[in-house]
Amino acid sequence: MKHRSSVVMPVHAGIKPEYFTEATQSILNQSLKVFEIIIVVDGGVSKELLNKIENFSLYNSILVIYLDENCGPGFARDVAIKSSNGDIIALMDADDISRNNRFEVQVNAFIANKNDMLGGYISEFHKKVGDFDSIRKVPTSMSEIKKNMVKRMPFNNVTLMFTKELYLKSGGYKNLRHVEDYDLNFRMFLSAKSVLNLSQILVDVRIESNNSIFQRRVGMSYFIEEAKLFYFMKKSGYMRISDYLYSISSRCLIRLGPTWLARYIYIKFRS
Numbered sequence: 521m522k523h524r525s526s527v528v529m530p531v532h533a534g535i536k537p538e539y540f541t542e543a544t545q546s547i548l549n550q551s552l553k554v555f556e557i558i559i560v561v562d563g564g565v566s567k568e569l570l571n572k573i574e575n576f577s578l579y580n581s582i583l584v585i586y587l588d589e590n591c592g593p594g595f596a597r598d599v600a601i602k603s604s605n606g607d608i609i610a611l612m613d614a615d616d617i618s619r620n621n622r623f624e625v626q627v628n629a630f631i632a633n634k635n636d637m638l639g640g641y642i643s644e645f646h647k648k649v650g651d652f653d654s655i656r657k658v659p660t661s662m663s664e665i666k667k668n669m670v671k672r673m674p675f676n677n678v679t680l681m682f683t684k685e686l687y688l689k690s691g692g693y694k695n696l697r698h699v700e701d702y703d704l705n706f707r708m709f710l711s712a713k714s715v716l717n718l719s720q721i722l723v724d725v726r727i728e729s730n731n732s733i734f735q736r737r738v739g740m741s742y743f744i745e746e747a748k749l750f751y752f753m754k755k756s757g758y759m760r761i762s763d764y765l766y767s768i769s770s771r772c773l774i775r776l777g778p779t780w781l782a783r784y785i786y787i788k789f790r791s
Contacts, residue, residue, distance in 0.1 A: 523606075523607055523608050523627060523630070523631065524555035524556075524605065524606035524607055524608065525554045525555050525556075525606050525608045525609075525610050525623060525627060525681070526554070526555060526556050526557075526558060526600075526601075526604035526605065526606030526608065526609055526610070526684075527547055527554050527556070527557045527558065527610045527611075527612050528558050528560070528597050528600035528601055528604065528609060528610070528611060528612065529543065529544070529547075529557065529558070529559050529560070529600070529611075529612040529613065529614050530559075530560045530562050530593045530596035530597055530600070530613075530614065531559055531560065531561050531562060531565065531569070531573065531614045532561075532562040532563060532565065532590060532593075532596075532614075533563060533564060533565050533566065533569075533590070535565070535569060535614045535615055536569075536615070537566070537568045537569045537571075537572045539614065539615040539726065540569060540572055540573070540614045540615070541572055542617055543612065543613065543614050543615060543616055543617060543618075544557070544559070544576050544582075544614075546617045546618040546619075546620070547612060547618055548579070548581075549620055550618070550620060550621070550622065550623045550624070551620055551621045551623075551624045552621075552623045552624035552627060553581075554581070554610070554623055555581070555605070555606045556581050556582070556583060556604065556605060556606060557579075557581055557582045557583070558582075558583045558584075558585065558600040558603060558604055559573060559576070559577075559582065559583070559584045559585070559600075559614075560584075560585045560586075560587060560596040560597070560599050560600045561573060561584065561585070561586045561587060562587050562590050562591060562592070562593070562595075562596040563587055563588070563589050563590030563591070564589075564590075583603070585599060585600065585603060587599070592696075592697050592700070593700065594693035594694070594695075594696055594697075594700030594701070594704070595693065595695070597611070597693060598692050598693040601684065601687055601692070602692075604684065606684065607683060607684055607685070608627070608630065608681055608682070608683060608684070609681065609682055609683070609684050609687060610623065610626070610680070610681045611677060611678055611679075611680045611681075612678060612723075613678045613725075615726050616678055616723050616724060616725045616726055617649060617723065617724040617726075618722065618723050618724075619721060619722055619723065619724065622679075622722045622723065625640075625718065625720060625722065626638055626640070626679075626681050626718070626722065627681075629716070629718060630681060633714055633716060634713075634714055635681075635714045635715065635716055636682060636683055636686045636708070636711075636712035636713055636714050636715060637675075637680065637681070637682040637686065637705075637708060637709065637712050637714075637715040637716075638680070638681045638682070638715070638716055638717070638718065639658065639675045639676055639677075639679040639680045639681070639716075639717045639718070639722075640658075640676065640679045640717055640718035640719070640720050640721065640722040640723075641655055641656060641657050641658065641676065641679070641717075641718070641719065641720060641721045641722065642655070642656045642676040642678065642679060642721060642722065642723050642724070642725045643655050643656075643721045643723075643724050643725070644656065644724075644725050644726075644727045645724055645725070645726060645727070646726070646727065646728075649724045652727070655721065656676055656725075657719070658674050658675055658676055658717045659674050659717060660716060660717045660718070660719050661716070662714065662715050662716065665709070665715055665716075665717065666709070669706060669709065669753075669758070670753060670758070670759045670763045670767065671767075673701065673702040673705060674717070675705055675717065676717075676722075676723070676725075677701045677705070678723050678725060679717075679722040679723050680705070682708060682712075686708050686711060686712055687704075687708065689711050690704065690707040690708040690710075690711055691707060692704070696745055697741070697745070698737075698741065698742040698745045698746070699742075699745045699746050699749050702746075702749060703745075703749050703752075706749070706752075706753065706758075710756070710758070737774075737775070737782055738774070738775050738776070738777070738779055738782050739775060739776075740775075740776065742775050743771060743772060743775035743776055746771050746775065747768055747771070750764055750767045750768060750771075751764070
């Protein structure tokens with residue numbers, strides 16, 4: 521069976537036009553061409569960014585969907601996925617860069633292993649690819665992914681590829697603002713038969729050099745969403761009560777504590 525890959529990519533006002541261009545071009549320049557790219561403009565964006573988006577919309581393989589207001593990445597991806605025509609969904613962020621053989625490597629592995637979900641490693645950078653020596657590794661086997669799921673999300677979300685059938689079966693993205701990816705990936709994992717991560721870098725991910733990346737990961741609203749997810753894990757029989765209590769107490773310390781603590785833990789346990 522020949523698979524068709526649909527790449528979904530939300531774009532919001534915070535994305536710099538040059539980053540968006542790099543991200544989109546990295547998909548267009550793949551060694552294995554993708555079937556379609558669906559860009560969802562999540563609310564108002566700058567005129568410069570809008571011009572870039574409109575230029576790319578001239579490509580036959582690119583569909584652009586505009587949302588009247590910012591609804592968050594989960595909602596935007598859901599709109600894109602439900603509008604897609606491919607049977608395989610691939611995630612992409614509008615400020616990252618896919619390696620030029622990403623889809624050739626992933627699709628071949630996806631077919632060979634009869635996967636439902638497939639991800640891989642990422643390399644992080646600040647301004648230029650290679651300027652920051654950090655590779656985020658994730659567990660590769662299904663058993664290791666299952667073991668790590670109760671500790672943290674065992675995927676690099678931007679590398680994920682999954683079947684549209686699995687996505688719809690899981691119920692898709694929920695109305696969440698902080699843990700929407702973790703929540704979705706857990707529910708898809710419960711329904712999946714074959715899940716793997718490749719021990720290969722698939723995407724170069726841009727990270728901020730300041731504290732903003734950590735500031736987004738603290739606060740009461742973040743903690744509440746995470747606590748509800750862990751409760752769902754426990755209720756579904758996936759998480760033991762001891763793991764649940766540990767997860768709640770540790771996340772309370774991280775999300776409601778000082779930003780420097782979140783930064784320290786994030787860096788220490790990043791890979």
